[in-house]
Amino acid sequence: MRKKIIGLATLISLLVIFLWNYQGIEQVLQAWLPTGSSIFVQRTELWTLFREHVQLVSITVGIALSVGIAIAISEEFDSTRQVRPLLQQLGTIFQSFPTVAIIALIVPLLGYGNRAVIIGVAIYGILPVMQNTLTGFEQVDPAVIDAAKGMGMNRWQQIWSVKFPLALPIILAGLRTAVIISISAVTIGAAAGSGGLGLPIILGLRSQNLVLILQGTIPIALMALIADQAFRLWEWRLHQR
């Protein structure tokens, strides 16, 4: 427990230090690493890029979370029980699709920019949330559901008071996957015209500027690690009860 919190705190401080002192860090890095032919100059502040990235991730995860759970809940009202295997299959197929492919498919439809990226990445994040919510609901002890129904709880009460809280650890694991996918997918989204920390990476790749590349990759890696650790900590706390 204490170890996990210390680990998480260390990662967060590293990220903060990197963002606040980037100027200094950049000078050190430039002295040691190839900066290529600096035709492309990164003009946006790192802090702004980070904020954009976090915003995009929050929006896409928000959409993924609400849509994913909404689909899983509406499945609860399907008495034929035939949609579930279909959804599970769809999920599996979709996840073998690379993120780039989805964004590439959506850009021609919606044009360059934030909108295409948000929608493409959100679709991608919906799947783990939906699948885990479905699995979580399924894993609730049937005797508990039977008792809930037998005591006179209606459908919604069964979902909110019983299924949802009992499935929460599994749903959180799905949310964690969605967040991590989103952090990396939004990076790729920079190629489709959204902002975020993917921008310096793309510019760095084009100009073979390793410093620019690191300017994007380091905070992205730290964000992914932080998200992963934070969620694991939360899931672990839930299991303790």
Place this chain on the structure above:
Amino acid sequence: MITLKNVTKVYDSQHAVIDVSFQVEAGELCTLIGPSGCGKSTLLRMLNRMIPTSEGEIAINNQKITDQDEVQLRRHIGYVIQNVGLFPHYTVEQNLAIVPKLLKKERSWIQQRSQEMMNLVHLPQSYLKKYPHELSGGQAQRVGVARALIADPPVLLMDEPFSAVDPQTRWNLQEAFLEIQRELKKTVIFVTHDIEEALALGDSIAIMKEGKLIQKATPQTLLLQPETPFVTEFIGYSFGVNLLAKFQVQDYYQPIASSPQFEYVSIPLQANLKQALAQMIQWGVDTLTVIDTRRQPCGMITFHQLQAVLQQVGENG
């Protein structure tokens, strides 16, 4: 009072319950028994509309269950199942509060009732704060019974509630439940697959086979007037002896003021007739001296009296 009229349940093509009619009076505890897969659970779950009936009519206290909203109906019927189904994320107290909250009872009412229920099922008040995983199987089942009784429903449906615990715990649960039932006089249908449990608890026993009701009667009637050979076969040869356990020596012995000659073998006043019979067999006598709590002889009981008890109850059964 529970009334079933020509109740039938068909799954796809399989008939799970076929044309079942019977009545359970107010305050009666009816045990429902039969071979595995004969339709007991299906029948029970039709009573609170967990399963819709295919044909026939069910009424509780003369009200057709299909005339009521199914969710409302269930809130007024106690329901206890084999695996208890306590909510693992709720404390015992929160579990007890589920139905009262659905019925919009006040907090103070719920609190007071919870404490009463804990006393009723003989659990310490401190257990209100425990989570289900901190309880033993028997304790969990006691909470299950308390949870079903808290809102004081007139009718209680129980599906093999005590079958997942060891024999000793099970026996304790049966004793405790009988005591509760004597006090509260609920109308109960209690599914079991154990004939001894069916006999020990039931004012009446309903025997099912392959979806059909074979006979519903008092234990005495099943013993003396079985409708089919299946009934006799199903209740088994020790049914009569086990039935004697439901009668007390103190209700049947002959008090003797001036004792002519007391037998050496004795039986306490508070013993039951099955225990009296065991004494007779063990010592090879047909008369026992009945002794009171001070171990003083106060009467006698004979083998013929035991026989007469079974015969006699058969007639008014």
